[in-house]
Amino acid sequence: MKPVSSAIEPGNERSTRARVARLILEHGPVTAAALGERLGLTPAAVRRHLDALLADGMIEPRTARPRGQRGRGRPAKLFAITDAGRSAFEHAYDDLAGSALRFLAERMGAEAVTEFARSQVEGLLRRIEPVMRTVPEDQRVNVLAQALSAEGYAASATKAKSGGDQLCQHHCPVAHAAAEFPQLCEAETEAFAQLLGAPVQRLATIAHGDGVCTTHVSPVRIRESKETGR
Known part of the structure; x- marks a missing residue:
């Protein structure tokens, strides 16, 4: 079943969003910056796709504090696939x-x-x-x-x-x-x-x-x- 929000989006938007989700599946948990670098997307575009995937329950946010900086520095925000997101990939049979x-x-x-x-x-x-x-x-x-x-x-x-x-x-x-x-x-x-x-x-x-x-x-x-x- 497709997320409701994808039904009214242009094809290229759905395709890019699917690529974002696939990268998170294969390489997650991953940061928004890393996704942008791999896909050649602007920070604004990455945030738009991440927000939509979060709203659809396909991904979830996580935090990870940089190594060697215990208790210091801003925790990195990561994105990981959810069970619902995983089930959207090739689970039909x-x-x-x-x-x-x-x-x-x-x-x-x-x-x-x-x-x-x-x-x-x-x-x-x-x-x-x-x-x-x-x-x-x-x-x-x-x-x-x-x-x-x-x-x-x-x-x-x-x-x-x-x-x-x-x-x-x-x-x-x-x-x-x-x-x-x-x-x-x-x-x-x-x-x-x-x-x-x-x-x-x-x-x-x-x-x-x-x-x-x-x-x-x-x-x-x-x-x-x-x-x-x-």
Whole structure:
């Protein structure tokens, strides 16, 4: 369902507003200044779109005090996507997926759901595994993030402070179904480990109410672990 305010706006306004919302989804929480720089918008234009998104409940304001200035300085104003805003992005088939999985579980049992979840990620494995063989190991997480983004997961990869890499998925098209059927997340995690050739650990998921699906990728490769017997 489209926000009421967008129904009477010109097409270019709706398009720009959608881009603002998408950037907040993918990179938020983010400041208005950062949004303006990325989109080439004036401060007034950014404020206009942010005010409309706030009024529609698509985003929410947050504050973050600059590092190293405890108790001093003006807190930075950030904008983050809300549950309502997240649901506006490609969730059209989430309810249908949940209904189908419930039907499958009732008729054939939980194991059938697990098999279905694994079959869903097989396509991802087939598409990405050949590419993974051609890139250096230290670039595989970035390549996986790009592949996931192409499939609508708005993924990003960063180096983890504790070592290894951190893979974040800022959007999940089947978040509600995954909340009821964790097999979907489990199968995806198994696929990540296989693609990256490294141990992975899920730290947070949108399905469980977290803002982002976060996966830690260990710097220790599975092959090395097997060779050393550790």
